[in-house]
Amino acid sequence: MQGERGGEPRRGFGETWAKAILMGEHSVVYGYPAVAVPIQTLKMRAWATPVRGGFSELSDEISGDVAVEGVGADGFTRSSNDNGNGNSVSKGNGKAGRSGQGNLDGRDNRGQGTLRALGYYGPLSQAPAQFGGLVRAVQVASEFAGCADRSFDIVTRSDFPAGRGLGSSAAASGAVIRAVLDACGATASAEQLAALTNEAEIVTHGNPSGLDTVTTSGSHPVLFTRGDMRRVDVHLPAYLVIADSGIAGSTKQAVEGVHGRYESDRSRVRAILESLGDLARQSANDLEQGRLDSLGRCMDEAHGLLDTLRVSHPVVNALVHTARASGALGAKMTGGGLGGCIIALAPDDRSAEHVRRALLAAGAPAVWVHPLNQLDVEVAQHASREFDTSISG
Numbered sequence: 001m002q003g004e005r006g007g008e009p010r011r012g013f014g015e016t017w018a019k020a021i022l023m024g025e026h027s028v029v030y031g032y033p034a035v036a037v038p039i040q041t042l043k044m045r046a047w048a049t050p051v052r053g054g055f056s057e058l059s060d061e062i063s064g065d066v067a068v069e070g071v072g073a074d075g076f077t078r079s080s081n082d083n084g085n086g087n088s089v090s091k092g093n094g095k096a097g098r099s100g101q102g103n104l105d106g107r108d109n110r111g112q113g114t115l116r117a118l119g120y121y122g123p124l125s126q127a128p129a130q131f132g133g134l135v136r137a138v139q140v141a142s143e144f145a146g147c148a149d150r151s152f153d154i155v156t157r158s159d160f161p162a163g164r165g166l167g168s169s170a171a172a173s174g175a176v177i178r179a180v181l182d183a184c185g186a187t188a189s190a191e192q193l194a195a196l197t198n199e200a201e202i203v204t205h206g207n208p209s210g211l212d213t214v215t216t217s218g219s220h221p222v223l224f225t226r227g228d229m230r231r232v233d234v235h236l237p238a239y240l241v242i243a244d245s246g247i248a249g250s251t252k253q254a255v256e257g258v259h260g261r262y263e264s265d266r267s268r269v270r271a272i273l274e275s276l277g278d279l280a281r282q283s284a285n286d287l288e289q290g291r292l293d294s295l296g297r298c299m300d301e302a303h304g305l306l307d308t309l310r311v312s313h314p315v316v317n318a319l320v321h322t323a324r325a326s327g328a329l330g331a332k333m334t335g336g337g338l339g340g341c342i343i344a345l346a347p348d349d350r351s352a353e354h355v356r357r358a359l360l361a362a363g364a365p366a367v368w369v370h371p372l373n374q375l376d377v378e379v380a381q382h383a384s385r386e387f388d389t390s391i392s393g
Contacts, residue, residue: 009050009150009185014178018042018160019167019215020242020334020343022287023302024224024280026258026311028209030270032277033225035232035284036215037240039166041370042159044216046175048138048183051113051151113138113151117172118162124154133204137173138180140199145186152180161366163248165335170212173200193217221372223284236290238372239352241323241344242334243364245315251336254311261309272305279305287372296330296345303332311337319364320344326358327351 017040024034113124115131127135134154142148154176162168174197181188188196194213201208211224221232262269279298286295303320306312316333323331323344328351331344344359346352352369359367 009147009183011050012048012179012181012183014046014048014175014180014182016044016171016174016178016216018044018171019212020240020341021165022221022334022343023283023298024276025306025333025335025337026255026309027273027276027280028211028224029255029258030262030273031226032273033223033280033284034211035221035223035280035287036211037221037372038215038218039160039240039242039368039370040219042166042368044159044168044171044175045157046172046179047155048152048176048179049155050183051153114153116153116155124152133169133173133200134176136203137176137197137200140196141177141180142184144188144192144196145181145184147180147184147186150184152183154179160368161244163340164244165249165251165337165340166242167212167216169204170197170201170208171216173197173204174213174217190217221284221287223280232284232287234287234372236287236292236372237348238292238295239346239349240370240372241328241346241352241355241359242368242370243319243323243342243344243359244366245313245319245339245341246363246365247313247315247339249336249338249340254337258309258311269309272309276302276305292329292345292347296328299330299332299343299345300324306333306337313337313339316340316342319359319362322358322362323355326355328355
């Protein structure tokens with residue numbers, strides 16, 4: 001598989017976004033449906049700059065404040081301070097460095113590509129195992145684009161943290177792939193981009209379903225059933241409030257735990273998984289029919305079932321309770337569990353803001369509000385671009 005290439009490599013840019021599982025965590029592993037929602041207001045961005053003559057041409061406006069999954073190269077990370085939109089910065093422990101240096105780790109690395117992500121800044125070829133998916137993303141994208149003989153400095157920046165069930169690995173790989181293709185002047189179809197991203201996801205997850213790949217670059221919720229994906233059109237002006245528990249989850253540990261309980265008590269666990277699958281189907285219908293109250297009840301019931309499977313966490317449960325008590329129509333954990341994030345359903349922006357503030361007051365390190373209706377998403381993105389333009393101007 002190879003794309004069309006045009007011109008000499010230049011600095012390339014790629015963008016994807018977060019995703020949230022609305023319904024169907026864990027049951028989807030056993031063939032039941034799941035509903036995933038793209039969170040286009042939480043961006044993952046990547047830059048790929050060709051290394052020429054041993055030095056990168058990465059500019060200061062990129063290298064000054066960049067990160068993957070929440071941590072910046074200048075040591076700042078998005079956190080919980082209330083600035084009106086749920087985003088702010090607080091001091092972290094990222095490592096800073098200048099791209100194009102020949103001595104990042106005591107050796108002469110000029111001519112090699114580098115990676116700046118999640119506190120790591122060094123040669124791409126020597127990146128820790130946790131970055132294997134990003135390394136593979138650079139490889140498959142450069143091969144596809146006909147630039148396999150080129151080295152790139154890769155920088156990523158994210159609006160959301162890793163390990164929270166928001167699809168950070170697929171989002172990062174997808175953004176890097178798009179940046180490398182852009183740098184090489186290559187084009188790719190949506191299907192080709194998905195295939196390339198899944199190649200990188202294999203390194204990270206072993207056997208990815210492809211759901212994260214689709215939703216971290218798509219614009220509509222998806223109903224996923226045994227490999228088949230159906231677009232879900234949303235016809236309700238509602239909002240998801242997403243709160244970070246501050247605890248990195250472990251999908252692998254959670255999945256293994258459910259499998260162990262399934263093996264020891266098949267009839268009971270199968271009934272729970274079937275109920276979660278039914279709730280996923282109902283949730284897709286609720287989104288399309290605009291049934292907010294029903295969707296909220298589905299979320300509450302699903303969280304109870306997931307907690308019964310012992311994949312939730314006391315801190316997550318407390319945030320779910322806070323969201324409900326502050327007016328959310330429903331709330332639940334999202335993602336693999338044992339930490340991570342919760343999602344809460346609000347009927348309008350004022351209610352969403354009230355829930356957001358309550359979750360921050362309850363100790364959530366970060367809280368974001370995302371409109372479910374695509375038109376509202378586009379309005380929010382337009383307003384954000386106008387704000388960025390006014391700041392830069």
